[in-house]
Amino acid sequence: MSKKPEKNTGQNEVETTGHIWDGVEELNNPLPRWWVWVFYATIVWGVIYTIFYPAWPLVTQATQGLLGFSTRDRVAQDIARVEDANAELTERLTSVDLASLSDDPELHRFAINGGGAVFRAHCSQCHGAGANGVQAGGFPSLINDDWLWGGAIDEIAYTVTNGVRNEQSPDARWSQMPAFGQILARDEILAVAHHVRAISQQEHDADLAAIGYEVFMDNCASCHGDEGLGNRDMGAPNLTNAVWQYGGSLETIIQTVTYSRFGVMPAFAEEWRVGSGLTQAQINAVAAYVHQLGGGE
Numbered sequence: 001m002s003k004k005p006e007k008n009t010g011q012n013e014v015e016t017t018g019h020i021w022d023g024v025e026e027l028n029n030p031l032p033r034w035w036v037w038v039f040y041a042t043i044v045w046g047v048i049y050t051i052f053y054p055a056w057p058l059v060t061q062a063t064q065g066l067l068g069f070s071t072r073d074r075v076a077q078d079i080a081r082v083e084d085a086n087a088e089l090t091e092r093l094t095s096v097d098l099a100s101l102s103d104d105p106e107l108h109r110f111a112i113n114g115g116g117a118v119f120r121a122h123c124s125q126c127h128g129a130g131a132n133g134v135q136a137g138g139f140p141s142l143i144n145d146d147w148l149w150g151g152a153i154d155e156i157a158y159t160v161t162n163g164v165r166n167e168q169s170p171d172a173r174w175s176q177m178p179a180f181g182q183i184l185a186r187d188e189i190l191a192v193a194h195h196v197r198a199i200s201q202q203e204h205d206a207d208l209a210a211i212g213y214e215v216f217m218d219n220c221a222s223c224h225g226d227e228g229l230g231n232r233d234m235g236a237p238n239l240t241n242a243v244w245q246y247g248g249s250l251e252t253i254i255q256t257v258t259y260s261r262f263g264v265m266p267a268f269a270e271e272w273r274v275g276s277g278l279t280q281a282q283i284n285a286v287a288a289y290v291h292q293l294g295g296g297e
Helices: 031-050 071-085 087-095 099-102 107-123 154-160 186-199 206-219 252-259 280-293
Strands: 017-020 023-026
Touching: 071 087, 087 107, 087 280, 099 107, 099 154, 099 280, 107 280, 154 280, 186 206, 186 252
Parallel strands: none
Antiparallel strands: 017 023
């Protein structure tokens, strides 16, 4: 049986809220005056802030405030200040002979640092944060020595500038593998897939690989070479190593031969991407960054 609360008596009697829990009566003690005044001060401060600074969201923008303050403008000023400080290096990077960039240690460091930022902003979405590629999507690794179009620093810069198989730049890297599913029979595709597995030192059926050799020589050697070593002038990959852009399993090779692949890389130069492209200095910087990752030639 619950205990009935005693009535609050005394000279300094405080009203109750009328709430009782387990026999405990809640008193309606007033808040400390200092706390009340601080609370009122925060309200006043909030009103003043919304008058002088951007605050209330509207349909297309927020209220600007009487001071016209903008964090975007402040960031833009900071960026402009840094660009002014680096103007001389940026100008040198724009016109530098990339082959001799490493001969200038100061400019080379500047290029690599800036190129890393460009890579993270524009390239890592496809090639991965570590530039090791994403095989499932056909995005090549940039940290090995296997290059479809060449891994010299000026060749990397050309690829970044014009891209691969896009409709933006007339100078884009371009190659197209036929969809052999419309040319070869299924047993021929299976045989040539085993031949590719054989020359890449993978498990295969030797009898099918022998048949596939003839199919390969008749249909594939013109681009990939008689030994399957590839042709960079045509963007034809080397088929004899363990580097695979889409995967080297038997099923994946059959799919590639049957339906072909047609990966696209956008052209990043300003002239092909108005308003969102890279400057020549940025292209040179990201080329230097990629080149020094470990796979550059």
